[in-house]
């Protein structure tokens with residue numbers, strides 16, 4: 238699998254206007270291959286979450302590597318990727334009732350999975366007159382969204398889905414609580430609890446006569462740690478394509494695996510600090526892994542060597558503050574705390590191999 242050059246790029250990395258979103262294609266490709274191999278080892282299919290990159294070319298690489306389809310978080314993403322030829326898309330976000338008509342139109346063109354955790358959502362689908370592929374969202378420990386798997390709600394919701402004439406594709410959960418764990422054993426335990434809860438609920442539903450063909454789980458910290466996924470059919474990590482400073486802190490990856498950086502320039506030098514042109518609208522304000530640092534700075538982004546002293550200490554809208562007085566004009570490669578949010582700040586990314594700019598790709602960050 239090798240990323241192709243989608244548009245000619247004449248600029249060298251050292252000449253690019255900043256701030257710029259930079260993707261190291263060698264690292265990206267090996268991250269995609271490693272997670273695909275991991276899905277194979279765990280005997281599940283991989284349906285990567287493309288909200289991480291929002292980039293058609295990268296999703297194509299994921300399909301080429303063996304992904305069965307993609308996961309999106311917005312209908313906008315679903316429409317963009319459908320327009321680019323993707324035919325099997327799961328919208329893994331609790332149904333937005335005001336978007337049902339739009340979802341119905343899209344589901345006539347492609348296989349669109351929609352996600353519900355409430356009777357109101359199922360009623361809205363049914364009222365549209367369209368027959369949907371429906372995933373039931375289950376709360377397997379993250380406590381953000383989803384039905385309680387040990388309550389009566391899943392059986393009632395499954396009955397509503399069938400009564401509405403829809404197809405219950407399966408159960409879907411997200412182990413976002415793996416981000417709270419600081420050890421491999423802790424992340425593995427969260428992923429195992431997710432697996433155990435979702436397979437137990439599937440057993441209850443099947444015993445009650447419902448077909449539940451698919452069980453979809455995952456997050457990057459969960460899927461890089463889980464020991465086995467018996468009974469599960471697919472996983473949906475997203476962040477693994479880029480990784481980031483948070484994943485390094487969690488132990489999901491090494492610094493050298495991080496594929497996404499923000500190229501920035503020093504614009505003001507003060508006695509004890511300097512200011513770069515990458516603020517919250519380039520890096521996001523996601524806090525770091527158990528520290529107050531807002532981003533790392535590379536000595537050498539290609540080899541993956543982070544500066545041990547130099548860090549981003551604070552962010553305002555367009556200003557980023559570094560803890561050393563570097564001369565104006567100095568260029569730095571910043572490792573964001575959260576690559577998905579940093580990428581979504583940009584509408585264009587630059588693909589590099591080493592210091593060579595080889596691609597320029599659109600980031601579809603609309604709503």
Ligand SMILES: Cc1ncc(COP(=O)(O)O)c(C=O)c1O
Pocket residue numbers: 286329330410411413455456457458473474475476477
């Ligand atoms: C529903 C859902 N599935 C999968 C993912 C992917 O998780 P990660 O970004 O940790 O890989 C997310 C991320 O937020 C999500 O919300």
